[in-house]
Amino acid sequence: MELSPLLRGAGLGASLIMAIGAQNAFVLRQGLLRAHVPLVVGVCVAGDVLLIAAGVAGMGQLITKLPWLVLVTTWCGAAYVAWFGVTSLLRALRPARAALEAAGGREASSGRALRTALALTFLNPHVYLDTVVLLGSVAAREGGHGAPLFGAGAAVASCAWFSSLGFGARYLAPLFARPLAWRILDGIIGLVMLALAVSLLV
Template identity: 55%
Template sequence: MDLSASLQAALTGFLLGLGLIVAIGAQNAFVLRQGLMRRHVLLVTTLCALSDAVLILAGVAGLGSLVARSPVLLTVATLGGAAFLLAYGALAARRALRPDGLTAAPPETQDVGRVVAATLAFTFLNPHVYLDTVVLVGSLSARHTGSARAAFAGGAMTASFLWFYGLGFGARLLAPVFARPAAWRVLDGLIACVMVAIALSLLNAWRTG
């Protein structure tokens, strides 16, 4: 076993995974909002990280080439994801426009089933997640063999865990800022814009593709 090759592969996978996931997107915006509200943060971050890990493993195992050759799968994910993002964007816009709806309910009153469903939808109804984790990470992992390939996958998965836990639990550092209702209105307005923009970009890519 070449330890130096494995360490280098792990670092490469970590940097790639971090580069792909650290961006303003629907999933990150959802995790950030849950973290700010301190509602089911451990559940949401763990689901996101584990989902990424499953997709990365699938890509490394060779599923990437299958997804890349399946326009039907990508079409279903694109249209379903766009519809979901538009609906969530509309809800965020409604919260931003209605100050009376900004009063946060106690954490325990938020339905766990809905939180789980939303988390999984943000993950698996986004075709970009398949292109990033399954196709891209999977294809790049082919450059490595044996233990180095496993280390590459481990590095990418580690980046996901660190990012989601850091984002979810680190959001509370912004609590003083979001003690004001106006800050929540701005955040929800931005979330609405992000959701709609991503949905439109998905539809445009599907239409022109």
């Protein structure tokens, strides 16, 4: 029996969203800190839903016709992801900061968390290429009522993933009760972010 457009959208959306990236790393970290989790999850979900809707509406064709927009977004995104990576590596080298986080300290204001979530959502060109162009082009093949259902499936997958990642991270708290665990996590996040920045430019 053929899968419905809703399930196909959820499957493809989940496969794209669950890949390791700057956005997921930030949501996981905020979830472990239990800092501004509803705000961060809400921004990521709302951003994904907005971009998915744009793709289903046909905005992907516009993006492919404006290569300068992709180029500008790529450079801005690479710069921001690189900065995020460097700050993560610096945190990994600071035992005092790791001890504070292991003790449940809060490292950022809600305004800073909001700005970071927005930047990691909208300054990443992969988000546009995957969500708007790829999902949009696949949704267009569904035709008729299939395209909105496909987009709805992808949106549900996004909501489920970010909610699970952000709110479910607290169950890993015992593992991160030691400063060393935070230093390892920040080191891994920093290296992943720098690798992403290089891949964006290359």
